[in-house]
Amino acid sequence: MSEVPGETAPALEVDGLSFAYDAKPVLEALSLAIAAGEFVVLLGPNGAGKTTLFSLITRLHDAPRGEIRIGGFDVRRQAVQAHARIGVVFQQPTLDPDLSVAQNLAYHGALHGMSRREADSRAEAQLVRIGLAEQRRTRVRRLSGGQRRRVEIARGLMHTPRLLLLDEPTVGLDIASRRDLVEHAHQLCAEEGVAVLWATHLIDEVRPGDRVLVLHRGRLLADGPADALGERLGVDSLGEAFDRLVGEERA
Amino acid sequence: MRPMPWLHCLRGVVGRELLRFLHQRSRFLAALVRPLVWLFVFATGFRMALGVAMTEPYQTYILYEVYIVPGLVGMIQLFNGMQSSLSMVYDREMGSMRVLLVSPFPRWYLLVCKLLASTLVSVVQVYVFLAIAWVYGIQAPALGYFYLLPALLVTGFMVGALGLLLSSLIRQLENFAGVMNFVIFPMFFLSSALYPLWRIREGSYLVYQIAALNPFTHAVEMIRFALYERFNAEAVTISVTVAAVLLALAILGYNPSRGMMARKGG
Incomplete structure (x- = not known):
């Protein structure tokens, strides 16, 4: 088994990814990268395309336009190596x-x-x-x-994956369990060196220092630290920043 | 990849299926009651009307109950195969299918493991059924029970692959009642499971022709001959070929995104 890309490659690279379902675009030219051991929140309302992105990364859906690499391995051409480096927690209990x-x-x-x-x-x-x-x-x-x-x-x-995907993992949990789980995921990045991509539509799961990707209608509207996002848009909280971003898109 | 991990994967999938089967006693019971009702009620009632004259592979005149047992073995596998293949694509098993498909092994291998696992579950059901039939007095030669095993594997793959293929092709087959009406019942009734082909021919030439073309007929005959220590080359050739073709088509046609997107867009 070739291990060529090595440990320095980003945990996840998505390049120009597009996907349509029944001719309805779900993801449009999405590009992003996550470094090893990084904690990233994928924030978006329901229907933003979060689950679709996860399905494409894990190859439950196929034939998209664009590329996805896990630790440098292409999920289509080097499926075995790529899959061996992904851990997933699906939205529904499995x-x-x-x-x-x-x-x-x-x-x-x-x-x-x-x-x-x-x-x-x-x-x-x-x-x-x-x-x-x-x-x-x-x-x-x-x-x-x-x-x-x-x-x-x-x-x-x-x-021992390089990348752990969590698709709205706090659905159905009480407040204390939700807090514990968010804390737990942060610890994993710090202690195990695994990169975490945490999809959610709940703003209170985002911590000020977290890197946030805002996904809406299949497009990436923002990418940066949560606290900087509000500053950039001239609002006080991430919630307002999110409303502003998603609202602009609607208008 | 080296061979051992492949075997570990197979062991894991088969082990899980058998464990689940042991936990679901109601499913086991239902799988047994169905053929037993046919054997004890239907066959007993028809014994008077339908004596079966000497016919291969039997060496003497036989009672109708004896004739019907291989067909019921096929029925057990048909139900089990359809049930597990459909649940692979839809509803209840959706979550576990995702877990299976994110494994790094190639998809064709995972599907083969899964089909083998459900086939082995049907093999357990068949042998329990045959044990009850044995106690009831329907006894095949001892070696027949041994020769039966490969025949059961072929039939299990055939019906499992068919279920998988149908569920990828036909959206309307989502519920099991539809599959019973349009797949299981026609396949079962239009076969040699309940009556020998020559007898069907006396009744209706058209039905006879359909039954002769039905791959399930050949699977049942393969099972019948194996159980009586005979090798029916024609039935085996047709059954193996059909199973292989259906398996290839099922793997090619299998699309895990079917049914998933409809449930959740997010």
């Missing part, structure tokens, strides 16, 4: 509720070609890190919403 936490993680490990022993030891390390090692034999059905999300993140990290 853990099997009837299986135990350990069984769910073992399944994921196998899908990434790990032996049972390797998958178990990696799963164990992740569960210890998120403080759910005691629940390894518990059926997922019996976990709280916040715990399930943390298990899904743990699962997404088992194969």
Whole structure:
């Protein structure tokens, strides 16, 4: 397996990406790059194209115009290498509720070609890190919403990806769990060196220092630190800046 | 990639499917009750009306219950294959399908693993059904149960690939009732599962011709002959060919974005 692009390549590069669904454009000439270990919020209202972007990155959708590279590997031409470097937490829960936490993680490990022993030891390390090692034999059905999300993140990290995609991961969680999850994701960048792309439509999940990409109707309207965005537009808060950007677009 | 990771992937997919099957006792029960009702109620009732004269591969005059068992084995696989293939594309399994497809292994390999997994689930169902039939008194030669296994694998792939192909081609087949009416019932009734071909021919030449062309007929005959320690070259050739073609088409036609975009634009 060629490892040529090396560790210096950006975790994610999107270049001139366009995608239409039933002749209706969903993404238009989108370009962006995320450095290794960077935390980036993809902010956009419902229908902005966030999930579509994630589906294209993970190749659940195909044949777009433009290029996507993960750690330097093209998702179409070098799908195996690119896929091995992505961890995903989908918007809908994808853990099997009837299986135990350990069984769910073992399944994921196998899908990434790990032996049972390797998958178990990696799963164990992740569960210890998120403080759910005691629940390894518990059926997922019996976990709280916040715990399930943390298990899904743990699962997404088992194969040590360069890039972790989170698609509105706080849907359905209470305020405390949401805060914990945002904190957790920031820690991952700092401690594990994984780049995180966090899609959301909730402005209160953005911290002042976060880099924010504002996506609306398939186009990137802004890219920069959250606090600088308000300054640039001459408003006090990110919320106002967001309203201004999206409002201008509507007008 | 080296071979071991591929095997780990296969083990993972098959293991998960079997675990899920064990957890879903109601699904297991439904899969068993259906053919058993046919065997105990339908076949018993028709025994008087439909004696089956000596016909290959049977060496003596047989009761109708004996004749119908291979057809019911095919029915178990037909239902299981359709059910699991359709759920691969739509609703409940959507989330787990995403997890499967973001694996770095090529898509064709993941689909083959998944079809093999659902086929093995149907194999478990078939052997439990045959065990009950055995207790009931319908007993094939011991080696027949062993020769049956490869035939079950071929049939499982055939119906699983067909389900996958249909779900990618025909949007209206989203609900299972539609599939029952337009795919499962015609395939089952217009085959040699319930009556031998020569008997159908006496009734209606047209139905006979359709049944003779129906790949499910050949799958059932392959199963019937295997269970009685015989190798039906024609049935095996046709079944393997049809399974291979359907598998290739299903892989080519499989589009994971179908059904996903409709659910969520975001």
